[in-house]
Amino acid sequence: MKKEFNITVFSENHIGLLTRITIVFTRRKVNIDSLTVSESALPGIYKFTIVINSTEEQVIKIVGQIEKQIDVLKAFYHTNDEMIYQEIALYKVPTEALFENDTIEKVVRNSGARILEIAREYTVIEKTGHKEETQELFKELNKIKVMQFIRSGRVALTRDPIERLSEFLKERDALLESLD
């Protein structure tokens, strides 16, 4: 059965590695729904958060192929239940419409969104949440016409009390030392 999975990849910072990772998906004709890359808490180690819709069987194989890439340290996969995750969305709406329609203020307030910038022609609203939530706000705001909209890729943390990467790195360092 297909469902949403979060793949987390920890890697060295090497040019071209992103392509190597995406090739694993494209070769199997699996679409990447969302992708976020940034430096992790450990300097020099990069973290990829990749969201796909697939079967668990295929996700396991994909994670195995990603881990096989030389510059990848470790890859994990989780279901949505196992993670705390957020996406950020920005909405640009006409400032005038905000004044004319008093329900909008309520919508913004109730959805936990906030206003980032107000200019004469436009107002930028920011909302953090799951895709359904940011999408819901889009629908509401679009009643007064959203001029521009953007949603980020997903950022996610596991519900695990321990950081699996640091544990993994400790083991790996010990293994490498044993090779000397």
Next chain:
Amino acid sequence: MTKRKISGSQAVILSLLEEGVDTIFGYPGGAIMPIYDALYDHDKNVKHILTRHEQGAVHAAEGYARVTGKAGVCFATSGPGATNLITGIADAMIDSTPLVCITGQVASPLLGTDAFQESDVVGISMPVTKWNYQITTPEEIPVAIAQAFYIAQTGRPGPVLLDITKDAQFGELDFEYKKCRKIRSYVPDPQIDPFKVKEAADIIDEAKRPLLLFGQGVIIAQAEEELKAFVEKTGTPAAWTLLGLSAMPTDHPLNVGMLGMHGNYGPNLLTNEADVIIAVGMRFDDRVTGKVTAYASNAKIIHFEIDPSEINKIKRADVAVLGNAKKTLKMLTDNVKQNRHDDWLARFRECDKIENEKIIHKDLFPEKPGLTMGEVIRIAGDKTNHEAILVTDVGQHQMVASRYFKFRQPRSNVTSGGLGTMGFGLPASMGAQLGAPERTVIAVIGDGGFQMTIQELGTIAQNKLPVKIIILNNNFLGMVRQWQQLFFEKRYSFTELQNPDFIAIGKGFGIEGHKVEIRGELEQGIEKMINHPGPYLLEVVIEKEDNVFPMVPSGASVSEIMLEP
């Protein structure tokens, strides 16, 4: 070692020498000229083989790697030179062959500008390399080359490509070489879990009808003796994949033959009767399994493998033992009880009898007038005392040669398995000969594949490589024609060839040869070829519409193996 200032291109050559490289296959061009210039001073330390096409260079490097176990090295220039390597790199990737390919690249300020002979070879080769890297400064050269050899040759081996810009070749660096011994993000040999070995041993001890399947992993790990020790202690029949061929002597009493689409009757049929399958260094390729859902359906699967991503990829393993096969097989043998499976083994021999009556005898000792591929292979094997290296191309002749040549020692079979690259055979035979100069190398090639890399006859002649080339000529793309006959109602769509006079072509390149068309001249012809001191081209005209059997039709179960059309 003291540091000294040298050019990037000199650093390339010195680094290769530090890695013990003795042979390079390549083709010069604009963007790699500084490296070739540096090579000019080292012709006493390293042999460079100028091929006639970059594809020839990369397949030759594969042939060299397969017989030596060391990384094959090839050079090519940027643009078309680099792209011409791709087929061979893809072939090496799928067959786990260690290669270090070095390509020249336009100077770094020109990258991304569509400069003359610029191609994004790092991007192009990414899906088919184990690792690749672009070097744009001279300082990176020794470190990157050290990593390249480490990655190519360790764990599950594979091809690596280094793309070196021309300015990095010209620039200077303080040279110091340190071999790479570890990379934080890469563990070539997974740690062995002794409990898994024990678990596997317990299942094997209980097995009534165990069958061992061995692949190239045994050869790569140099675990041939360990494999033999295990099967002899447990009395387990052992069958080989195309690339596992020669890991165990053909005439070993427990060697039950070849797996797969054109493998032997017994190991295919009885896969579905086995109660335990012990897979060692093989990856359940679809040509081996046939229809996966109907494969080994009554067996527990024990998978010995070095690459974690192969576990459960095709066939779910009941027990997976990760690690280098040389170590894991030894541990396994220590853990299992002595055993015999005579009745079970006898089943394989019964199957052999059937296959022999229906197919093998007719292939090897035909009575019909036309020559068969089988009899050519039989005589070639016998006349070399089964001690030669067999290099094959791809197609019918490849299957027949693998079935009938017979081997006594490992690293004797060089073929393109996973990718099935026509044109592989001739250049690979050059590399095999250079890697094993003291051994006889017999290249068996079809008339189709031969013409894909025929220009390498020039390389063979120039370097006086004494390879013995047998062209099995049926004037057809035989394997495709066989499928057309069996599955496409004999609609022979573009499979018939009008061939040139191969012997005249060989002579044009300065290679001796002759053509055999009748049975009475075959044995003598093969003898003449083997006794000839230099390279030799023997063309054998064989039956035009011969088929390779047995055959597991595509998509069918191994139990549905056909002995005749």
